Amino acid sequence: MSIFVDDDTRVVVQGITGGEGKFHTQQMLDYGTNVVAGAVPGKGGQEVEGVPVYDTVDQAVEAEDATASVVFVPPAFAGDAIFEALDTDLDLVVAITEGVPTQDMAKVNKRLGEVDTKLLGPNCPGIITPGEAKLGILPGNIFESGNVGLVSRSGTLTYQVVSNLTERGIGQTTAIGIGGDPIIGTSFVDALEAFEADPETDAVVMCGEIGGEDEEQAAKYIAENMDTPVAGFIAGRTAPPGKRMGHAGAIVSGSGTGTAESKISALNDAGVPVGDTPEEVADSIEDFL
Amino acid sequence: MKLHEYQAKEIFAEAGIPVPESQLADSVEGVLDAVAEIGYPAAIKAQVHVGGRGKAGGIKIATNEDEAREAADAILGMDLKGYTVDRVLVEQGVDFVDEYYVGVTMDRGEGKPVAMVSTKGGVDIEQVAEEDPEAIAQEHIDPAFGLHPYQARKVVYDAGVPAEYARDVTSILSKLYDLYEDNDASDIEVNPVMITADDDVIAADAVMNIDEDALFRHPDLAEMEEDAYQNDLERKAGEYGFDYVRLSGNTGIIGNGAGLVMTTLDLVDYYGGTPANFLDIGGGAKAERVANALDMVFSDENVDSVVFNIFGGITRGDEVAKGINEALEQFDEIPKPVVVRLAGTNAKEGMEILNTDLVQVEATLAEAVQRAVKNAEEVAQ
Helix, strand or coil, rough: CCCCCCCCCCCEEEECCCCCHHHHHHHHHHHCEEEEEECCCCCCCCCCCEEEECCCCCCHHHCCCCEEECCCHHHHHHHHHHHHHHCCCCCEEEEEECCCHHHHHHHHHHHHHCCCCCCCCCCCCCCEEEECCEEEEHHHHCCCCEEEEEEEECHHHHHHHHHHHHHHCCCCEEEECCCCCCCCCCCEEEEEEHHHHCCCCEEEEEEEEEECCHHHHHHHHHHHHHHCCCEEEEEECCCCCCEEECCCECCCCCCCCCCCCHHHHHHHCCCCEEECCCCHHHHHHHCCC | EEEEEEHHHHHHCCCCCCCCCEEEEEHHHHHHHHHHHCCEEEEEEEEECCCCCCCCCCCCCCCCCHHHHHHHHHHHCEEEECCCCCCCEEEECCCCEEEEEEEEEEEECCCEEEEEEEEEHHHHHHHHHHHEEEEEEEEECCCCCCCCCCHHHHHHHCCCCCHHHHHHHHHHHHHHHHHHHCCCCCEEEEEEEEEEEECCEECCEEEEEHHHHHHHHHHHHCCCCCCHHHHHHHHHHHHHEEEEEECCCEEEEECCHHHHHHHHHHHHHCCCCCCCCCHHHHHHHHHHHHHHHHHHHHHHCCCCCCCCEEEEEEHHHHHHHHHHHHHHCCCCCCCCCCEEEEEECHHHHHHCCCCCCCCCEEEHHHHHHHHHHHHHHHCCC
């Protein structure tokens, strides 16, 4: 089992004719993902890597029964592309694009409350169910099928932790990058809820970072609702206040909210061990299993 | 992107928000000319991107020419939290009886903009938020509809603004929200809104920050951007287009992806070292960008040792290795020891290319960080 994507997922790639879209479509196909269509206005009728391109997402869904989309559209048009996907009744939209204006995302966020579609991202690496489907830019070869769920705000940190798990022979049910922006679709809590409901997931890794209060909310959710054990990691312990550490969302504000200490202590209080190193996170998972 | 007070006030004035009469000056003579026109008392205010200017000595009130000269002398050229003051705003002094706070920002937890009003203005609003959160009235805004007039009135009344000023404060809030939306602001605030002895309501300060990701649709605002770097290294990082933050330690850090770079910093600290910087080369970096990153870190005199940590997803190990070779082969002697750890996409190809006469290679993140920390200790001795 897995969450959100599996080998029945049928993918439409928005922005498939661009450099990134094309490259990662090839990578997703190589991984075995069912990429069934592309959607690019004005490019309908073309083919990319053997995948038929349509002018609208609606046409792609109509013709190819797509159930999920991956958005590689440039930031200026990404908000609109996400709206198009949300209005087409897909199950899941994965927005890879980095640099989407925050006010565009506030409008998307409002729409999300009105539809059943899930959004991952933006500014995220995507989602992978090892051996079944990969939607996004994650390097497939580091993942192994198994029984640990993983949810993270950062792409490359996800790869680091996954490789620590895979090296020990610990595989993953599904790994999700939720994205590093201030306003994102799927939150830690949404992902944890799905892992808790998945009978195949026996333990979960949650990688957070400084900024915002999502990790604190996740800690509350874990304490109140989860039987599946969770191990945590928080990046940014040494980050100075007021400086944005790469991700738009990764900033400790002047009044001291969003600090690593606050997140670590919230998780510890919820019974979640937080590793000082990625290795220690893998140790905790090994203990759980 | 931060606007200066004088820039924000021009925008506010155009939108019909009442602001005090003012002029920009960059010399003592300029200040004296400006005050001669505006009259006394006058406020002389440093134009730098720093919070708490008043407390730090960047704002002074002058009631006569001697005081104006003295204030201009003191403020122009002063160092304010790492920024040199080269311009001041000379502004009509306001005789006030009360100070309020009015602002709009994004509540990221809710994913919605929020309007805020408080009658406890004039001080650090984050301090008020911490000590007396009840003193700040808030109203969340549906971004599809904007701030309804009733919501603007509601938050002003909730804050306890007296009836005789409520209409004017409401009007300022509504105009601020329009500016927030029209300009893709990330924050916009007036602190303080002054109630004058004559019962006028005036925006005495102005903060307006713009979402950098939205600057592409505001070319007029993009043009107003002024370099504001605390040091030459941050300027250089800006030119190279790196996400870079300078810290005070001696182990230089380069990596890809914000979360992994932060983790590398944390591990340097965990293994007893001190991080010198945060430098994210981003996704998919080519050889030239990698070489630029090394140049950045080498030019920081605090750096005694460097750790290069790459976990390739869209970044390819062979490109990284090429960039490291290019950057290092130009030196007769490597200026600072470099430890490299490559994993992920094309890491194997990268390891084959990497000139191991020039760098130390470690297989894992933990080993790479420990070695770099040890190098830093040895060089520092």
